Amino acid sequence: MLHSMINRRALLKGTGAGALALGSGLMSLPARAAGLTIGILYVGPRDDFGWNQAHAVAAAALKEVPDVTVVEEENVPETISVAQSMESMISLDGANLIFATSFGYYNPFMVDMAKKYPDVQFRHAAPLWVDGDPTNAGSYFGQLDQAHYVDGIAAGLCTKTNKLGFVAAKPIGTVLRNINSFAMGVKKVNPAATVQVIFTGEWSMPVREAEAANALVDAGCDVLTCHVDGPKVVIETAEGRGVMSCGHNASQAPLAPKGFITGAEYKWETIYKDYAAKLAAGEALPNFIGGGFDLDFVQNTPYGAAATPEAIAAADTARADVKAGKPIFVGPLKKQDGSVLVAEGASLDNYAPELNGTDYLIEGVVGSIT
């Protein structure tokens, strides 16, 4: 009897507290609207161990900032759904700033929304904004190839077979640049090593990614890395085959407790927090911003069990060098076809515009882009 009484009291107390919380929640609604509400759209699941997760991790960090509310929507296809999702974030949640994180969100969807809602800020995660586009829209991006270069330095010192494997999705500029930068890192510390590339042809095709990873291990590669949407399968396959791995986009360290070296990660948190602070202070947001280690937009995953002390030291130095502006692409450097990319004594700046349109692989990379 006593027992049930206590239970009833506890229940009443709980309900009362709940009602109070609900009431205060309702009352605090106008106050919340005065703060900053940020909407984020993802093209896939937030926890894909890849591109979307990198943004979601930053969104989670943003939620810790006082007076900031974050609203998220996953699996938004690159269709009219983008506009609908943005409208609902603006009209229902009162979003002041919207992050569109997928390439195809920009034109026409984000541009149209920016014209329709001039008081809302829109930012897109790829370098697509050009002069003449709405001024309340803009682009932000991270130069991940700098982090892949550091991966290459560490991987080049860890490999024993002098063969490294790269599972790549499609032969477009960003992917090729990441492969080249990884290979530059490898070659810098281990000129005898080669990087072998297998293209799967799709951003996400788990069975073929696993096949590609297995084929690379069969061919003698003892370090694998990748540029696909969700690196989970490649890293897990590498771990299963007992070879080492480097990550991509987000942290895959938990997937490879034995073979993980390090990984190339975005650090969107820097940009997102900076934007939130600027808006809170009433400052204007930049329309176009991109950077790497120098602006703290990219980072390397904390070293895993497979990273040797030598590799860690060399990678740390390389990161500091790139951060200070030391170039990755240093001559003499040839493309796969033997033509000269960088002459002896010359170098390409890490933000050189010609690197944006990379349509070649450098010498020392095995594999064809066609």
Added chain:
Amino acid sequence: MDDVGLSTVLLAMLAGAIRVSTPFLFVALGECLTEKSGRINLGLEGTLVFGAMAAYAISYETGSPWLGVFVAGLTGVLFGALHGAICKLKGVNDIAIGIALMLFGTGLAFFFGKSYIQPVAPRLSSVELGSWSSDPNVQKALEVNPLFLIGILLAIVMWWAFRNTRLGLVIRTTGDSAPAALALGINVDLVRFLATAAGGFLAGVGGAFLSLYYPGSWTEGLSSGQGLMAVALVIFARWNPLACFGAALLFGAAGALGPALQSIGISRGYHFFNAAPYVMTLVIMILSISPKRSLRGAPGELSITK
């Protein structure tokens, strides 16, 4: 291509055939059983994806991957039974219901599977059949999953049972001519219902292989249409369970061709090699189809051939 390269590619294709074929095999056997009874279940892609999710979730929660495989089969039974029950109603098109169930199963799997993308579940272990060889690549290629062996056994048993048992005769009669089956006193609806449910079980198990063995994790993009390709594979195998096994191996090997060729340095035209399984399906379909006769071995009651 030198000899080393050729043997590498052949070995990779053998390994690929063994690794990749199992989901094809299970879905194809399930579909074969269902179609033999005179009904088409296009929803097996959804069953496969849901089975993959269920197996991964159960394996993670209980620590027992084999329990996961079993539960994946049971969820497959539910989807199959749903299909079977709806199609029993008058005027219902089994192909349309199949497509609806495919979307339903996939969507439901994404919904329930959200929280299982991150955790790492215990996976199925494999049987080492390559210990006689000193070549580590051969050893790796012959590391087979027990489900693959069960699949082979099942194909043989089904092939034998269709020919030699009363149950096989009942299923075949139902599939070839419903009036004849009725005249024999067979409950046509019940046979089809059970065949669809059993077919669903096999497709669910096929999904479990995807998430618990190869590639061995649960993600929303896990199946790249294996469930649908397996349906085509049944037609191509002429509703013969043994041929289903051969076809599944062929599809697996074709899928391994692209990456294997790139790994030995033949990388030009990889888009074409990656498309090999699809090209192969088309070619074989074109070669084997004649406008003058209906498909050999096709059950007479199938809505696509009737």
